[in-house]
Amino acid sequence: MTAFDVRPITEEERRSTFDVLRRALHTQRVTDERWARVGESWPAAHKFGAFEGSSPIGIVSSYDTELAVPGGRTLPVAAVEGVGVRPDRTRRGVLTAMMAAQLADFAARGMPLAVLHASEPTIYGRFGYGSAALGKTLRVARPAARLHERVAAGGEVRLLSPEEAVKEIPGLYRRIGLHRPGMIGRPEQWWPISHDRPVVDGEHLVAVHSGPDGDDGFVVYATVSRRRFEAPDDGAVLDVHDLHAANPRARAALWRYLLSVDLVSGVHARFRPVDEPLALMLTDHRHAATLAVEDDLWLRPVDVAAALAGRTYGTAGPVVLAVTDRQLTANTGHYEVGPDGARRTDAAADLALDVDTLGMLYLGHWSATTLAEAGRVDVRDPAAPGRADELFTTRTAPWCGTHF
Numbered sequence: 119m120t121a122f123d124v125r126p127i128t129e130e131e132r133r134s135t136f137d138v139l140r141r142a143l144h145t146q147r148v149t150d151e152r153w154a155r156v157g158e159s160w161p162a163a164h165k166f167g168a169f170e171g172s173s174p175i176g177i178v179s180s181y182d183t184e185l186a187v188p189g190g191r192t193l194p195v196a197a198v199e200g201v202g203v204r205p206d207r208t209r210r211g212v213l214t215a216m217m218a219a220q221l222a223d224f225a226a227r228g229m230p231l232a233v234l235h236a237s238e239p240t241i242y243g244r245f246g247y248g249s250a251a252l253g254k255t256l257r258v259a260r261p262a263a264r265l266h267e268r269v270a271a272g273g274e275v276r277l278l279s280p281e282e283a284v285k286e287i288p289g290l291y292r293r294i295g296l297h298r299p300g301m302i303g304r305p306e307q308w309w310p311i312s313h314d315r316p317v318v319d320g321e322h323l324v325a326v327h328s329g330p331d332g333d334d335g336f337v338v339y340a341t342v343s344r345r346r347f348e349a350p351d352d353g354a355v356l357d358v359h360d361l362h363a364a365n366p367r368a369r370a371a372l373w374r375y376l377l378s379v380d381l382v383s384g385v386h387a388r389f390r391p392v393d394e395p396l397a398l399m400l401t402d403h404r405h406a407a408t409l410a411v412e413d414d415l416w417l418r419p420v421d422v423a424a425a426l427a428g429r430t431y432g433t434a435g436p437v438v439l440a441v442t443d444r445q446l447t448a449n450t451g452h453y454e455v456g457p458d459g460a461r462r463t464d465a466a467a468d469l470a471l472d473v474d475t476l477g478m479l480y481l482g483h484w485s486a487t488t489l490a491e492a493g494r495v496d497v498r499d500p501a502a503p504g505r506a507d508e509l510f511t512t513r514t515a516p517w518c519g520t521h522f
């Protein structure tokens with residue numbers, strides 16, 4: 119087996135490492151024309167490559183942004199993306215070595231948290247990431263589905279030209295704000311790859327809602343034709359990629375718009391919040407089917423003390439957590455969590471868990487009771503899971519809503 123080194127990539131290695139990623143994800147090598155448009159979104163900063171001599175065989179990437187945590191604050195976060203190993207070099211520890219370098223870098227820079235979306239759920243638990251927020255896939259039947267008359271959906275929806283969309287949507291996303299735990303900031307480098315290219319190429323359309331205080335919601339969607347020789351009357355499907363609204367009225371108006379488009383047989387939306395009440399907003403809730411509920415955001419506490427101190431908690435007696443972290447061993451220790459915050463302690467533990475399970479608890483989706491039943495939390499005080507449920511779970515389901 120050939121030896122490899124892991125190190126930060128240089129400016130000159132940006133494109134060759136991007137190609138390694140594309141090979142790992144089964145996409146074509148990047149063309150000159152495409153690189154000219156997306157290259158700036160693949161800066162050398164915060165990337166670790168694995169190299170055999172000067173040839174890249176693996177890459178892990180991240181960018182710094184902010185994450186909304188329970189209680190309304192945002193914390194600095196490393197958003198991990200662009201992970202891949204050349205197909206002929208997998209299962210020999212390349213990712214493990216790159217993850218170790220990346221985690222050490224996050225810790226050295228004082229990052230409290232890291233997040234990612236996992237291509238496969240088996241990959242990241244071993245590196246301390248836990249599935250922290252879920253998303254549901256909806257299929258809404260057209261033309262049957264209609265918003266119930268009691269649903270307030272005022273204001274106006276207008277389609278933007280690609281030029282308007284590229285200019286206006288980043289500011290609108292910022293103004294709407296990170297209003298759910300799990301939402302993240304979208305730095306400048308996120309937009310060209312994830313939003314602008316499909317909008318400029320015409321693959322996606324962008325509609326904006328205006329309410330009494332101006333623009334307050336948007337939807338980015340693709341129109342996928344279903345018409346076939348043997349089914350000439352099949353309508354198109356609207357595929358919703360990105361839908362954000364500052365208030366329920368704007369959200370309802372955007373859905374009303376999507377359900378009003380002619381020659382459409384269905385509206386599909388993946389990774390919507392699990393508690394988005396779309397079905398309940400329809401005259402017949404069966405017209406919105408939940409096809410799947412999947413893991414959305416994975417979270418890793420990098421500095422456990424700072425992460426725990428950064429969010430708020432519900433009202434219950436405190437619990438002492440014994441946390442084990444096999445990579446960032448300085449995190450291993452006991453932490454008291456109560457209504458007035460969290461801190462390290464020498465007190466005996468009520469619950470013991472690995473750091474990936476703490477990642478699952480952190481945003482408030484999973485309860486300690488469920489995690490204990492699943493064997494992920496070792497219960498030392500039988501009353502502690504109930505207290506931890508009151509402290510950690512949130513009223514609003516956490517949701518990321520940004521593909522990265």
Ligand SMILES: CC(=O)SCCNC(=O)CCNC(=O)[C@H](O)C(C)(C)COP(=O)(O)OP(=O)(O)OC[C@H]1O[C@@H](n2cnc3c(N)ncnc32)[C@H](O)[C@@H]1OP(=O)(O)O
Pocket residue numbers: 142143198199200201202203204207208209210211212213214215234235236237238240241244
């Ligand atoms: C955040 C994101 O960007 S998600 C995108 C992730 N990238 C992809 O899915 C692209 C395709 N896959 C790949 O490039 C590679 O298979 C990677 C990056 C997932 C894994 O890289 P590798 O170098 O093979 O991982 P490495 O050899 O360090 O594996 C460490 C352990 O994880 C296991 N593992 C790693 N990937 C997988 C997988 N996809 N399925 C099952 N087990 C896996 C290995 O078997 C190994 O287990 P062990 O310690 O018990 O022996």
